[in-house]
Amino acid sequence: MSDFNYAGEPALEAHGLGMRYRRGWALQDCTFRLPAGRICGLVGPNGAGKTTLLNIAAHVLKPTQGSLSLFGEAPGSVESGRRTAFLAQEKPLFRRFTVAETLRLGRELNPGWDQRAAEDIVRAGNVPFDAKIGTLSGGQRTRVAVALAFGKRPDLLLLDEPMSDLDPVVRHELMGTLLSVAGERGTTVMMSTHVLAELENVCDFLIVVSGGGVRLAGDVDELMSVHTVVTGAREGEDLPAGLGYHTLVETRTSGRQFTALIRPEGPVTGPWGVTVPSMEELLLAYLRSPDAPPLITPTAHVQGQAFGTRTVAA
């Protein structure tokens, strides 16, 4: 691929980011960029470093190594603080505040506050404005927390497992709101989740972290197009030799059949069925094989980044 897609400023850029806790490294040597205007899914198993990564971006944690920048500014600077909204995993709110007071908090502390947008989100869930936060259900509380994050009118929205305690109907509705608001304003969204189904039709960018490192990062279309699912008959006990030319991400066998997710390095020839993977297939393959060679597509490359991974022919 010759035309590197560096269009637009990066919303978020990580350079050799590492975070060490007493237990060990939670995140190590993470380098990627998230272009502005994307809806990015941050995927990984529990304890992979998703929350750590989001907390560093939200200036809650200081990285042990490397750096991270938001629109070219360090987290915690006035500018990035104004442009970024963060919804922490535990969705903290003042329990004794009413819903109206919680929205007032957002209004008082944020210059670009959009009261109408925030109220609409609360109203859509029929959450009474004069109810105390402590008396709300988990889902209602999440809705208020989401309203608080949206009302800030951020350029970058960092959401840590935003929908984990919502029922499917509400989840769908809030996702719709998220997409329409983000689309309207060109908001960049980075959203961690381990519900893969949540990502389909929502994200146009993916970052997979596992074992503290970035396994996969890039534009969804691009990622899909460079992977292929190959199904065929095994040759004896082994995989067909012809597959060896390509980068194997994951192979599974059942009886005399094999299914492999590969990154073709050339034309795939052989007596095999070749299909385009679904997003879920792709993500599962990478999550199940932590040893698969990581892939960071050019859109996710930090300018000047040394290509530690194979370049991709898209």
Place this chain on the structure above:
Amino acid sequence: MSTFTSPSANGKNGTTNRTMNGTKNGTKNRARHGSGNTRTTEAARRPRLSGMTWLVWRQHRAAFWTILAATVLCVAWMVYQRGQLMDFLDSYGFPAKNLDDAGKRFDPYIGAFSSVTTGLTAIPVILGVLLGAPLLAGDLENGTAKLIAAQSVSRNRWLATKLALTGLVVVVSTVTLSAVFAWWWNPIKLDYVDIDWSSREFFNTTGPVPVALSLLCVFGGVLIGVILRRTLVAMVVTLGFAVAVQTVWGYFKLSLGDIVTATTKPVSPGTPITFPSSVPRTAHVLDTSYVSGSGKHFDLTTCTDTLSEAATTSCMKKADIVGASIDYIPISQMSSMQWLGASILFALTAGIVAFLFIWGRKRLV
């Protein structure tokens, strides 16, 4: 920092009103809009807090109002007690008649002092434990510190507003109590001997001392809360800290004054010893001793284990006791001692606040 904005000059208020009662969504939430409307019109009548000041006041308003209400109640009680005291003094004929002769009739009025001082001396501990310790520990424990960090205001502003509002409430409360208590005590301060001005009950409750002790305990509690990040543990540790502060203070407070020594003129050994008469009645006496011809000090128990008066006299003569001396601190030094001590406490408090800003800021999420 505490910005009061009048609603007419505040466009935000208008926005709320409009959206809360917007015709677009008006049908679904009729009842709620009603209550929202009352709230905004009520707020429109008086100047209101805004920004961070509003948030901090709203978050801690229960504690702040409790402190202010308790202060008002306590002041009312002290004003009433002072009235009672003045009535008694008038009917008794003070200051023409000496209070020492009042005897038992005066006891209830002294008793009223001691019941109030019990409460007043506990104020630094109470404020430190109930206001200081949970101030930031609560936010760190509940994660609401993260919520604030996610807004467009700096952590410094949050910390500064929290400390400033808390400090303001503490200062208003303790200054008032200190002044009113001193006003109550003042009529008999220089005439009633059974009250020791250097005692905890009176030294720690008047002048700048209650303010300084309270601020140190409260901000010390805040720092403990930031270190421990758990409300309950912080409250327990702050209790220990506040008690320790009071203990150390009680131990050192007398060294803030200049000790005055009064000595009698030497008499020839064997003649009866008189004690210095220049010591003010209300002075705090540290030590009384006999003085020998060579200038050595002897205990008052010297020659007390003798069997007859003659033996005592000869014993005193043998020990060459020629006079007596009294070490004391006069009540006139009280104020300067309080200010000197309070300025040390204020300096410590300032150190804690500086430490909170320089180091604690990083831990505020």
